[in-house]
Amino acid sequence: MRAGTPAIVTGEARYSGDCRKEGMLFARVARSPHSRALITAVSASEALALPGAAAVLIASDIPGENLIGMTGKKHQPVMAETDTRFMGEAVAVVAAETRAVAMEAARSVRVEYEPLPAVHSVEESMAPEAPRLGPEGNVAWQGRVTRGDFERAAREADVVLTGVYRTPPVDHAYIETESVLAEPEVGGMRVWSSSKNVHLDQREIARVLGWPKERIRVTAPTIGGNFGGKPDLPQLCMAALLCERTGRPVLLEMSREESLQVSTKRHPVVFHMTHCADRRGRLLGVKMEAYADAGAYLDYTVPVMQRIVIHGAGPYRVENVLLEGWGYYTNNPLSGAMRGFGVPQVTFACERQMDRLADALGLDPIDIRIMNALQTGDRTATGQVLESPVGLGEALNKARELIPAEEWTGSQEDTSHTGWGVACFHYGNGLTAMPNRGTAVVRLLEGGRIQLAIGSPDVGQGSNLALGQLAAEALGLEVSHVEVLSADTSLTPDSGSSSGTRVTYVVGNAVVSAARSFGEELAQRAAAVLGTDRAALSLELSAGRPVLRSDNFEFGLAELYEELGDQERPLEVTGTFDPPTTSLDPATGQGAPYGAYTFGVQLAKVSVDHYTGKVGVERIVSLLDVGTVVNPLLLRGQVEGGCAMGIGYALLEEIELQGGRVVNDNFDRYLLPTAVDVCDVTLVIIGAADSTGPYGAKGIGEPATIPTAAAIANAVSRAAQIDVRQLPLSLERVSAALAEREEGGFR
Amino acid sequence: MAQKQILELTVNGDLYEIACEPNITLLEALREKALLTGTKRGCDLGACGACTVLLDGEAVLACLTLALEAQDREVTTIEGLARNGEMTPLQQAFVDYGAIQCGFCSPGFIMSATAMLADDPSPSQQEIRRRLAGNLCRCTGYAKILKAVEAVVEARARVSAPAGGAL
Ligand code: FES
Ligand code: FES
Numbered sequence: 001m002r003a004g005t006p007a008i009v010t011g012e013a014r015y016s017g018d019c020r021k022e023g024m025l026f027a028r029v030a031r032s033p034h035s036r037a038l039i040t041a042v043s044a045s046e047a048l049a050l051p052g053a054a055a056v057l058i059a060s061d062i063p064g065e066n067l068i069g070m071t072g073k074k075h076q077p078v079m080a081e082t083d084t085r086f087m088g089e090a091v092a093v094v095a096a097e098t099r100a101v102a103m104e105a106a107r108s109v110r111v112e113y114e115p116l117p118a119v120h121s122v123e124e125s126m127a128p129e130a131p132r133l134g135p136e137g138n139v140a141w142q143g144r145v146t147r148g149d150f151e152r153a154a155r156e157a158d159v160v161l162t163g164v165y166r167t168p169p170v171d172h173a174y175i176e177t178e179s180v181l182a183e184p185e186v187g188g189m190r191v192w193s194s195s196k197n198v199h200l201d202q203r204e205i206a207r208v209l210g211w212p213k214e215r216i217r218v219t220a221p222t223i224g225g226n227f228g229g230k231p232d233l234p235q236l237c238m239a240a241l242l243c244e245r246t247g248r249p250v251l252l253e254m255s256r257e258e259s260l261q262v263s264t265k266r267h268p269v270v271f272h273m274t275h276c277a278d279r280r281g282r283l284l285g286v287k288m289e290a291y292a293d294a295g296a297y298l299d300y301t302v303p304v305m306q307r308i309v310i311h312g313a314g315p316y317r318v319e320n321v322l323l324e325g326w327g328y329y330t331n332n333p334l335s336g337a338m339r340g341f342g343v344p345q346v347t348f349a350c351e352r353q354m355d356r357l358a359d360a361l362g363l364d365p366i367d368i369r370i371m372n373a374l375q376t377g378d379r380t381a382t383g384q385v386l387e388s389p390v391g392l393g394e395a396l397n398k399a400r401e402l403i404p405a406e407e408w409t410g411s412q413e414d415t416s417h418t419g420w421g422v423a424c425f426h427y428g429n430g431l432t433a434m435p436n437r438g439t440a441v442v443r444l445l446e447g448g449r450i451q452l453a454i455g456s457p458d459v460g461q462g463s464n465l466a467l468g469q470l471a472a473e474a475l476g477l478e479v480s481h482v483e484v485l486s487a488d489t490s491l492t493p494d495s496g497s498s499s500g501t502r503v504t505y506v507v508g509n510a511v512v513s514a515a516r517s518f519g520e521e522l523a524q525r526a527a528a529v530l531g532t533d534r535a536a537l538s539l540e541l542s543a544g545r546p547v548l549r550s551d552n553f554e555f556g557l558a559e560l561y562e563e564l565g566d567q568e569r570p571l572e573v574t575g576t577f578d579p580p581t582t583s584l585d586p587a588t589g590q591g592a593p594y595g596a597y598t599f600g601v602q603l604a605k606v607s608v609d610h611y612t613g614k615v616g617v618e619r620i621v622s623l624l625d626v627g628t629v630v631n632p633l634l635l636r637g638q639v640e641g642g643c644a645m646g647i648g649y650a651l652l653e654e655i656e657l658q659g660g661r662v663v664n665d666n667f668d669r670y671l672l673p674t675a676v677d678v679c680d681v682t683l684v685i686i687g688a689a690d691s692t693g694p695y696g697a698k699g700i701g702e703p704a705t706i707p708t709a710a711a712i713a714n715a716v717s718r719a720a721q722i723d724v725r726q727l728p729l730s731l732e733r734v735s736a737a738l739a740e741r742e743e744g745g746f747r
Numbered sequence: 748m749a750q751k752q753i754l755e756l757t758v759n760g761d762l763y764e765i766a767c768e769p770n771i772t773l774l775e776a777l778r779e780k781a782l783l784t785g786t787k788r789g790c791d792l793g794a795c796g797a798c799t800v801l802l803d804g805e806a807v808l809a810c811l812t813l814a815l816e817a818q819d820r821e822v823t824t825i826e827g828l829a830r831n832g833e834m835t836p837l838q839q840a841f842v843d844y845g846a847i848q849c850g851f852c853s854p855g856f857i858m859s860a861t862a863m864l865a866d867d868p869s870p871s872q873q874e875i876r877r878r879l880a881g882n883l884c885r886c887t888g889y890a891k892i893l894k895a896v897e898a899v900v901e902a903r904a905r906v907s908a909p910a911g912g913a914l
Contacts, residue, residue, distance in 0.1 A: 008850030009838040011785020011825035018784035224851030460849025644888030667794035
């Protein structure tokens with residue numbers, strides 16, 4: 001559910017690929033067929049000579065800077081100029097009267113390449129003889145979080161357990177591929193982008209065009225899914241470049257094959273974990289070395305790796321941690337931001353370790369987690385004191401009550417085993433260890449309408465509705481009295497991105513603050529107009545209509561609007577919120593990176609077929625501490641969708657790369673969970689209001705998917721008595737493990 | 748390039764004369780020529796179901812169907828379901844049950860489910876799952892979509908049971 005659903009079910013909603021404009025050109029990108037090569041010559045003349053071809057642009061045609069990035073790191077070119085670094089990287093872009101001509105023209109751009117040796121894994125990138133890929137070598141990022149003395153903890157521990165875990169690259173696989181429409185407007189340009197941050201889009205386009213950003217207006221139409229992956233910045237900028245060059249509207253779409261080849265992926269990571277505990281199962285120390293494939297350019301590897309090291313010990317109280325991470329450049333497609341920002345990966349590694357530790361000590365997997373779970377007042381791995389209520393322990397206790405012990409251990413049938421698995425997680429809301437202010441504007445419009453304007457797009461999760469509810473609550477009105485407008489650089493303030501589980505928590509706080517000040521402002525203006533005392537007036541509903549009421553009269557908002565002077569209209573109030581965070585100490589990673597954390601426990605029941613290795617997920621129970629629930633239906637939608645994505649991550653999905661080429665580049669071979677692969681999800685809400693969230697609310701977008709794969713991996717390990725170290729749990733991988741188990745004898 | 752020809756398509760009861768190459772797909776004809784963009788393209792390969800439309804009442808994938816094959820037949824798209832602004836019970840249920848997040852998959856699901864219910868007015872839960880397994884949704888995890896369809900099936904059963912009597 002989201003605002004505007006009727007238009008969606010009648011087919012009227014416009015997504016960016018649905019817009020058609022007078023005189024519109026179709027664009028197509030000419031892409032590198034090499035993972036790594038020098039560009040020695042480019043010729044556009046043949047392409048330009050085709051009847052119907054309107055423009056061909058290459059890197060040297062870019063009037064501004066040919067460097068872009070979703071984060072502070074502007075490292076990737078819009079189009080490669082001297083060399084290409086991953087397969088499918090843009091080299092030229094063409095616009096033509098029809099799609100067919102555009103396709104033909106893109107094929108006719110002549111590019112001469114001198115292929116260079118390419119690097120396709122972290123291991124290859126680390127090798128001393130590896131070609132140098134990045135400006136400072138092949139390490140794209142390194143960092144650590146350290147506290148206490150891990151080595152001493154390891155010496156004093158009763159058990160030291162190590163393990164290596166691997167996670168695959170996967171795609172966001174939004175069903176709408178990336179598309180952008182750019183059209184000329186008087187004095188500038190209008191761009192339609194299915195983005196998570198239109199204000200960032202505007203700044204990036206402006207730098208590339210060399211224009212002041214005010215000349216560019218970016219609007220998000222209805223967005224067909226995002227999950228961290230849109231926009232594709234090179235595509236966005238190429239559409240704008242073509243529009244500037246031709247003076248005509250330009251539509252640049254990606255095919256599914258292009259999208260799977262060139263869009264960013266979830267970071268594949270190899271984890272080396274060491275857990276130290278005493279005999280009773282109390283964690284004494286955790287050490288992690290995480291090696292991630294950054295792909296060809298840096299960008300999102302910075303915040304993803306930061307998240308991985310920060311969350312590297314799991315949601316547990318551990319005095320001694322040494323959590324280190326490295327991102328390595330390769331010539332694979334870029335790794336980027338995908339729902340969970342590295343935390344689904346690290347949760348898989350941590351939670352397998354916790355289960356193995358429980359097994360080694362003969363403990364129950366829930367008991368060992370209860371014993372170590374972070375509680376209110378504890379310090380996290382970065383030394384941050386958790387001052388808001390932490391519902392993790394309660395969630396674990398509840399989990400135990402829900403599943404009877406005899407069901408927990410599972411059953412062995414002739415052809416299959418069943419069993420339960422558990423995983424815990426925590427997730428910092430908002431961007432990591434940096435200011436990330438949310439801004440909201442509330443306006444009084446003609447007719448007494450109240451408008452809430454926020455820059456962060458509704459990417460399908462329903463944020464417009466949830467934020468409208470928060471505004472209505474703060475105003476003491478119904479949500480139907482608040483019109484929500486989002487994601488338009490001309491009409492909405494820069495609220496930052498719809499990512500990092502920051503919308504409810506960060507932007508929501510800004511909305512509440514704006515709405516409260518707006519209510520106050522209305523009362524003051526009305527008092528001035530009426531010549532009464534402010535204190536005598538309050539904003540209330542009368543016959544379903546918002547009015548300012550005193551003891552003996554009502555004053556409607558439409559009337560108030562009419563009484564305002566011209567310069568006072570529209571009456572508008574801005575609210576902001578920046579979460580209370582600190583930067584992290586560069587040497588130790590200590591600090592307070594987030595203002596709030598979402599906590600949770602997930603239980604998964606699986607069946608594993610002996611013969612085929614097929615894993616079925618039969619039930620999921622998700623116990624969440626999200627603070628106050630803003631909208632139960634939206635929350636449930638996030639959890640159900642997140643679980644399905646987690647099932648895909650656990651069982652089905654893996655981008656298969658051969659020499660940098662995505663082999664499974666459409667949905668016939670890149671398999672997503674369907675309606676027959678998902679199961680019932682029981683949702684249990686735990687915990688108390690957060691002390692910093694809007695009305696105590698915390699975010700759910702990313703946490704929804706974080707623990708699922710880990711819980712399934714633990715369930716499969718338990719049910720089939722195998723030791724899962726790698727995702728996905730494909731038929732081949734599970735049946736190989738079952739065969740190995742048979743050979744090695746039953747455990 | 749192939750010779751253009753004039754194709755006559757009846758979509759949602761309206762006649763469209765489309766000048767096009769003979770090999771274009773129904774999906775292209777609908778989206779690019781008839782400008783009915785409610786039918787979505789997710790894969791162009793028959794693997795996602797986003798382009799599902801009805802051809803003489805039967806669900807087909809428009810990306811795998813030639814526009815030519817649809818001549819002299821009745822094409823129904825998502826735009827053709829609501830009559831005089833009134834949504835079908837399925838459309839309404841998708842809204843009421845929160846079966847929509849980004850909504851990109853919704854037209855395809857609604858068309859598939861419409862065809863399924865025309866075929867079999869009382870499918871079991873398992874059948875609903877199976878018959879909708881050709882439609883991908885990345886957002887909802889399917890639960891609310893299945894619920895919306897089940898709700899329509901149940902509502903119909905309530906209406907028809909007393910009249911039919913014999914169940
Ligand atoms: S677009 Fe036709 S099935 Fe995907
Ligand atoms: S609602 Fe987004 S793909 Fe189904």
